[in-house]
Amino acid sequence: MRFDKNLLVKLCKLSGARSIASAVPELRIYEVGPRDGLQNESKFVPTDIKVELIHKLASAGLKNIESASFVSPKWVKQMSDGVDVMNKIKRQPDVNYPVLIPNIKGYEIAKKCNIQEIAIFPAGSEAFSQKNLNCSVEEGLKRFKEVAEQAIKDGIRVRGYVSCVLGCPYEGPISPKAIAKITEEVLDMGCYEVSLGDTIGVGTAGSVRRMMQEVLHVATPDKIALHFHDTYGQGLSNLLAGLEFGIRTVDSSVSGLGGCPYARGASGNLATEDLVYFLYGLGVNTNIDLVKLVEAGRFISNFLAKPTESKVNRAIADRFKNNHDIIAIASCTT
Ligand code: HMG
Ligand code: MG
16 A cells, blocks of 8 residues: 555644643654564564565654664574564665674674674573573673673664563563662673563553652763653653653654564564654654654564554555545654
8 A cells, every 4th residue: 555645734732832842852762663563473484585675664754773683593484584684774874773682602703793793681580590591690691791791892873772671571570779779780781771571461550650759869860761651552742751750762663563573472563653642742753754663563464464553654644545545643743
């Protein structure tokens, strides 16, 4: 299906847009669709489809696209073609294509693919660390420190994740103080920012606030990103809670794809289309072409033969399909 851009009539000037827009002039979106979005899919997505998805996301205006992971293919087969993906994508000079790295072996493989940025991912819970990395939190931190040191020596930027920050599928609630402590350790490794992952999407605005109050004892807001899975539909309100604390980077996944094979009950990430629509409404500049983004979401959902998880994508596509000539897009022009 092709969308005619002329059909878009920008409406909705949401109340409050001016005040939030002046406090949050711009928000950095870190797209995780090609990695987090696809890693949990049982049907193998051919390399060319992954590459085309990355190209479509870049063409929609996304500047940070986590494109592959170099984990053990015995653990996540879907991500086993990381080398081919990284070698096949036509990189745009202003786009960052980070990759996920579990250990020094993965790093050495990725390094040969001309990477500029990696992401490491210790867990905030002991049980999840065992399931996801086959080692304790402490051992994981040791391994990731080795990876980070090597990458920094090689001139490669390092981003850190901490997973299960708002709850663990095996241990339940996680103490905000514990998350602050591990965040500090990850920053001490030289990560330029730490993305706090609600891996199973159980957080609420209240639990985000409690966590942020602790985390901001050890880091300034510019060092923190938020990564929400949207299992309970709380992703956007959780983000709003984060924005109140000065957070300016958020992770999301096109079409709301995502999940972790080792986190029981994890569902898709906050959908990038929903995020962009939300930000337009707040008057926050994203420089994303929502129509192209919706097309990228349709492309991958159609390939996977599953409905999109993004309500914005569904609403926009339905309007076009039914030939309605008006579509409500929250406008960033106030
Ligand atoms: P292990 O089995 O303990 O590792 O797994 P091992 O060192 O014993 O190696 C086992 C085999 O894998 C060996 O092969 C290794 O060579 C090979 P064999 O000798 O049997 O033929 N191997 C590798 N091959 C290629 N690349 C590698 C690699 N490493 C080992 N890098 C390991 C330990 C960490 C490797 C494993 O547990 C693993 O790969 N885990 C990753 C699981 C994963 O990808 N989870 C999803 C990502 S995390 C996430 O989604 C959360 C996040 O989005 C944030 C949030 O939502 O909160 C980031
Ligand atoms: Mg995730």
